[in-house]
Amino acid sequence: MVKDVKKQIRQLRGEIREHDYLYYVLNQPKISDHQYDKLFAELKELEQANPQFITPDSPTQRVSERPLEGFTSIRHSVPMLSMDNTYNAEELRAFDERVRKQLGSEDYDYVVELKIDGLAISLRYERGQLVTAATRGDGEVGDDVTANVRTIKAIPLVLFGDGKIPDVLEVRGEVYMPTTSFIELNRLRAEAGEPAFANPRNAAAGSLKLLDAKITAARNLSFFAYATGELSEPLAANHYQTLEKFKKLGLPVNPKIKRAKNIDEVINICLSWTERHSKLNYHIDGMVIKINRFDQRDVLGATGRAPRWCISYKFPAERAETIVESIDVQVGKSGILTPVANLTAVQLSGTAVKRASLHNFDELNRLNVGVGDTVVIEKAGEIIPQVIEVKAKAAVNVPFEVPTQCPICGSAVARDEEGVYIRCLNPDCLGQLKERLKYFAGRGQMDIEHLGDALIGQLVDTGLVRDLADLYKLKKSDLIGLDRMGEKSADNVIKAIRKSEKRALARIIAGLGIRHIGGQSAQILSEHFGTFPAFMAASEEELANIDQVGPTMARSIREYFNKQMDLLRELLKYLNPPPKTQRTDKLEGVTIVVTGTLENFTRQQAEQAIRQAGGKAPSSVSKKTDFVLAGKEAGSKLDKAQKLGVTVINEKQFLEMLVTKGEQ
Ligand SMILES: [Zn+2]
Known part of the structure; x- marks a missing residue:
């Protein structure tokens, strides 16, 4: 009898997974919502009567009942790199030219994808089960958002496939909010008197960073997979096959992805989407062009921040007209004064824009912008909106005076050597200090939680903080009594500051x-x-x-x-940064290129080990290469090494070199 129940539960879960897949991934439901709800209720009832059979991978267990205390960090085993941008056909051709130069006479093809404007996520599956989900963060370390990602029904908790799944499979992709859900969410927020989200990306990011997964579950997020991270064994030889594999595993892949034989086809696809992307039910801000074959990607390698085998194509900026309500002068962290226009709010690329940079006072004069003028603003890529031109002058002309003193500290200002920027010269300017503190505490730097702009303002204004080091001298009693600072919040701030003492x-x-x-x-x-x-x-x-x-x-x-x-x-x-593994000089002056799949290292780890031992680890083989470290399924780099007569070593020999000095 018990055995029957267990079997029944397993069968129901299988059916529900199948219907989730048909509905959320393929967009081809086979049963009505009502029938689906019935299946779900049946499973829930059986599980409640037999709680010993409840497992975390059950479709009933997507939403955790207990809210989180906070987010912990996850270090990406393979970094999540960023991408270089292009803005027109010529730049795409130049990219293709660079690729052709590096690949020589080899044939190559591209895969062209829509650049979904969401949040990059890395999903880690072990033996087919979703174990963690992390945001991109700074590319090296992200936030653990597993509890919230589990609520996204397009993301399978268990992969399909019969034992053919690598033990470790990291799937990278974009979590996004469909436009219709975004509009509905903002409508509900307006009704509740809550502030609206500026765009679908912010809404998606905000929804993933909620401590209560139940709220995330109601936000209707979705997902597209587009790459792999760590893999215990290769999934496919090229990108397009990888995406096909993804689909077989039950992972959602954007249906608009196309292969292109050459750059002309790539350009045609990009241009056609420039025209029609606004008709999609999700926001995209461009296209992504990737070299298809992985062995060719290895040959192309990466620069410090971005791979050379892919590039993004950004759609031309959108423009809008609005009115300048006032002009502020801001003081930056190095003292530069920047004029900023406060605007009558206007929609631009799906975002409500209320402020625009005027860059500097020369630019402001050149544009001849004044309060009350009607101006054209533009948003290019991720850059802050800017004023392009004055469309109509105000009826009453209010000329803007270039400041002769700092608006914060009142000190004299001077033009830079280059003549463009006006700077406050006072090293003790409190305006600059606030900006330096904001930057120091920012997410990409010391990441001090709870130390927001308003609190930094108060700390400086009250004289509690006069430089970066003063932050670490703050006591709880200093904070209590500041605006909106009770026992608990003061405690949180001090804890966050203490935590930052151990940052890298x-x-x-x-x-x-x-x-x-x-x-x-x-x-x-x-x-x-x-x-x-x-x-x-x-x-x-x-x-x-x-x-x-x-x-x-x-x-x-x-x-x-x-x-x-x-x-x-x-x-x-x-400050007490954790000590780095001691550098050695074991591989001083030795150049090693890593290729193929190794047993004990990912490629990045092997390259890091080489650098830490004083060696160089470039991504491509040349005459200057001393050794090629070849793992399993080494591709074109191995061929090239043999052609050039470079010594090929295996993993065991490499490990020995790390212990005893490498010699030729
Ligand atoms: Zn100043």
């Missing part, structure tokens, strides 16, 4: 806001120096000699050190 060195370096040093350069610097004191002791010459750093960044870093050494010493008292 790369985040600290990025957070300092040194001119020309962004997240990527900070990563390179942290890998090179390993510790905060080693970084602080670096000479300009040493800095300039680091691969991908160079003289401009080196000078900028040294200038920062000269001015801020006291602050750095103070920060050093509080």
Whole structure:
């Protein structure tokens, strides 16, 4: 009898999964909603009567009953890279030209996809079961959003397939909110007196970051899969086959994806979508063009931040007309004054726009923008909206005066050497300090939760914080009594600050806001120096000699050190980044190219191990390559190594080299 119940439960789950797939993935339901609800109720009833048979992969278990306390981090085993952009056919042709140069006489083809404007997610399946889901984050580390992602019915909790699924299969794709759901959600929010989401992407992101999965479940999110991350064994030899495999596993793949034999076909597909993308029930902001064959992708490799085998094509910016209500002057973290236009709200690329940058005062004068004018604004890609031209002057002309003093501290301002920017020269300007603190605490840097703009404003205005290091001297009693700061919120702020003391060195370096040093350069610097004191002791010459750093960044870093050494010493008292694995010189001067599937490392890990041992790990084989480390199913790199007479080593030999010095 019990055995029968178990069998019945299994059968019902199978049926429901099948119908979910037909409905959410294929868009071809075979039964009515009513019939589906009946099946679901039947399963639920059986499970309730026999709770010993409830398993997490049951369709009844998508929504967790208990709200989360917060989000933990997940480190991506294979980083989620970003993509370079193109904006027209010529740039696409230039991309194709670069590809052809690198691939030589080989034939190659492309896969062209819609660029869904949602949130990139990495799903990890182990033995066919969904175990975790993480946001992209900074590409290396994202947030664990498993509980919320489980509520998305287009995402299978269990993959289809009979034992043919790799033990580890990471699926990457985009979580998005269909336009109709977005409009409905904003209507409900307006009724409830809640602020509207600016666009479907924000709505999707906000919905995935809710602590209560029950609310996420009601948000009607969906998903398209478009790539793999970590794989315990290869799924296919090319991208198009991978997508076909995805479909067989029950994963939703965008039906508009097309193969293209050459760049002319790619351009035609891109241009045709430029015309008709607004008719889709989801927002897309362009197209993604990928080289199909994986062995060719390996040959093409990647630059520091983006692969060379794919590119995005962004649709031309949309424009709109609106009225300038006022013009503010903002002070940036390095003192630059920026005029900003406050506008009568207008819809642009699916977003409500209320402010637009005027860049600088020369630009403002050139455009001759004044309060009350009707202007044309444009939004290009992800950039902040900007004023393009004045369509009609206001009836009463109010000329805008270029400031001669800082609007925050009242100090004198001066033009930059380049002559474009006007800067507040006061090193103690509180306006600049607020911006530096906001940047330091920001998500890409020290990621200090609960330390929002309003609180930073108060901390500076009350004199509690006068530099970055003062944040770490704050006590709970300092905070209580500030606006909206009770016992509990003060506690949260202090805890978040304490937590940030253990952030990685790369985040600290990025957070300092040194001119020309962004997240990527900070990563390179942290890998090179390993510790905060080693970084602080670096000479300009040493800095300039680091691969991908160079003289401009080196000078900028040294200038920062000269001015801020006291602050750095103070920060050093509080910050405790986890030590990096010690660098060795085992592979000093040795160049190794990694290819194929290894047993003990992902390719990225092997390359990191080479760099940490002082070696170089470029992505393509040349005459300068000392060794090619070939794993299983090594492709064209192995062929090239043999052609050039480069020594090929296996994983065992590589492991030995890491222990004893590599010799030729
Ligand atoms: Zn100032």
